[in-house]
Amino acid sequence: MNLRPPAIVMKAARLGAFHQSRLSFMRQLLRRLKAENWQFQRTLWTLDDQGVGRAVYTATGPERSYSLVAFAHDLDPALRSDRVIATAWDATFALFDGIPDAADLDRLEANVPRQEAGRISSRELCMARANRSVRLFEQVIQALAAGRQPDPQCIDDVGYLMRTTAVYGSGKFGAADRESIAGRAELAAPFQAEMLTVYLIRAFTLDLVEHLALARAPQHAVPLAPALRRRVGIGNSTGLGMAPFLLNHPVLLNNWVRARETALQRVRAVRQPSSSERRAFVEFLARARAGIGHWHSEHALQHGRILQLTDDLARLEQQLQGGLLHRDAPWDALYRWAQAQLSLEAQECLVSLLLEPYGHLVDELGATMQADEQHSFCIDGSMSLRQLRQILGEHYAWVKAIDFSSAGSRALFWYVSEEKLEPRLGQRYAEPGQELEQPLAVARDIAQLQAALEPCADGQSVAGFLLEHPQHRHSVRRVQLAPAFPYADIQDNLIDQALLPIDLLRCKLSFFGATHFDPRSDRWVRITLFQNAPFPHELDQVAADDWSYPSLDCQEHRRECLAQ
Incomplete structure (x- = not known):
């Protein structure tokens, strides 16, 4: 059975329907933390009765420790904003490589609350900030201070008490470069430092809420019930800044999608599922x-x-009621039926569901999702233009279907804002700045490369061509990647007026493991992370990877709470 072809998978609309799965980075992280028996300690807590102060959470694994350093602030509600241009937050964080001493904490307190205006060092792997949920944070404190549990319906509907508005890593603002930590087993998979940061922020948030309830009513306050506590995740607001990542890291994108497609292929090839797998x-x-x-x-x-x-x-x-699961190769039959009958959203949800019973077949693929992008960066100047044309014909035939003579097909341009150094989309015919356009219009640039190749001889080398046409270097590099990395390109026009950037955001966030994808416009979205996951102190007591869908017991518990 073959993998699904890129022509099917790599359309923006389908990528924008991806769901979290066993291969999502949050789930990979918790499986490792559980398997390696990582230990967690809250080593510092100096928050006052208003919830202002410092906290440190340390995670210790087989070889090294990492510490979340948290700074809680007394923020005027009028200043609370999801926008990247905000300058103040309810809480700010750094993930420290090791265990910080007093001097480290003082240095971080002078910089981390300022976020972009401050600077951190290579001892820090991530920097983050978060704001309280206007809808839920105070409501939960009031309930706990009154000695009762909050309404589980409200917990489920909102899903989080704090919402991060940025989690920076990979060298931003002085943090450690990815290359300096990629060789560590626990951080080799993509975004593991960022996922650990968010996981520990969630623990801090719940501790903060219980601390404030206790400070408000020492005689009456109760902690959140463990089952209800687990149903609180961490929110996140993400905008256009995330979208170009998939375009700038084609090999990484290929490896993520190929791992997922390989997992699906393996499950569809199962001829006779066991009764436990069917159940x-x-x-x-x-x-x-x-x-x-x-x-x-x-x-x-x-x-x-x-x-x-x-x-x-x-x-x-x-x-399923017709006995389909008892037939030969039922998963393949079920997928084929869904492909013909269901929406893209449901088809890709089914892909994730099919992987759930088969950790023994698919979890190992997580190790293939990293990438050494420097290794694939060089251009092969000795390649003939005949070979280059062959690759274009085989892997970029989809570009010919786009009519770039129409204004709508060229309506947008990607640029980087001067104020925040964040990616933005401009309207080419209505806004200034297209001279600052970033090379992210893959389809248009491939079409321009193809046009430039037309008068050239097949025997000419790529090096000779690029000496005369250096503006096509980025496109030639991308084309040369295609045979080895067929899932590296999103096969759509990413400067078309009809583009939905949220499709690109959804794709990346699904690989993180995000749920409750909630676009607030076509250009930014809210999500929930780690909802229903065990907390650090619970990892040795419960399954590490049975939380991405709410349990049916959880639903029954919610009904019981509402009935009380």
Whole structure:
């Protein structure tokens, strides 16, 4: 059985329907923390009754320790904002490489609360900030201070008490470069330092809420019930800054998608599932359906997709009632049926569900999702233009379907803002600045490369061509990657007026493991991370990887709480 071809997978609309899966980076992290018996300590807590002060959480593994350094602030609610241009936050954080001493904490306190205006060092792996949920934070404190549990319906509907607005790593603002830590086993998989940072921020947030409730009512306050506590994740607001990552890291994108497609291929090839595998799939499908009931979005397009997904998963459940799972190669048959009958949202949800019973087949693929991008950066100048044309014909035929003579097909341009050094999209015919355009219009640039090649002889070398046409270097490099990395390109026009940047955001966030994807416009989105996951102190007591869909017991517990 072959992998799904890039022509199917690498369309923006399908990438924008991806869901979290066993290969998502959060799940890889928790499986490792559990398997290696990592130990966690809150080594410092100096917050006052208003929740202002310092805290340090240290995670210790087989070879080294990492510490989240948290600074909690007394923020005027009027200053609370999701926007990247904000200059003050409820809490700011750094992930320290090792265990900080007093001098480290003083240095970090002088810089981390300032975020972009400060500077950190190579001893820090990440820097982050977060704001309290206006809807839920105070409500939970009031309930706990009164000696009762908060409304589980509100917990489920919002999903988080704090929402990060940035988690920076990989050399930003002085932090350690990716290359300096990529050789560490625990950080080799993509974004493990960032995921650990968010995981520890979640622990800090819940401790902060319970601390404030206790300070408000020492005689009456109660902690959050463990089952309800786990249903609180960390929110995140993400905008256009994330979108170009997939275009600037083609080999990494290829490796992420190829791992997922290989996992799907392996499961579809299973001829006779065991009874436990069939039961697991049916249970995860039921859990997914229950979870969708708490996925809300006011964005018209996403709201419609959620409604369609609800109907499609009900149809999927009905399809199982005819005994399909007891036939030969049922997973392949189920996928083929879904491909013909269901929406993209449901098809890609099914891909994730099919992987759930098969950790023994797919989890090892997480080790293939990293990339040494320097190794693939060099251009092969000795390649003939005949070979280059052959690659273009085989891997970029999709570009010919785009009519770049129309204004709408060239309507947008990507640039980097001067104020925040963040990627932005401009309207080519209505806004200034297109001379600052970034080389992210892959399809247009490939079309221009093809046009420039037309008068050239097949026997000419790539080196000779680029001496005369250096403006095509970035496109030639991308084309030469295609045979080895077929999933490296998003096969759509990314400067078309009809582009939905949220599709690119959704793709990347699904690999993080995000849930409750909620676009606030076509250019930024809110998500939830680590909802239902065990906390650090619970990892040795519960399964590390049975939390990405709400348990059916969780739904029953919510009904019991509401009935009390």
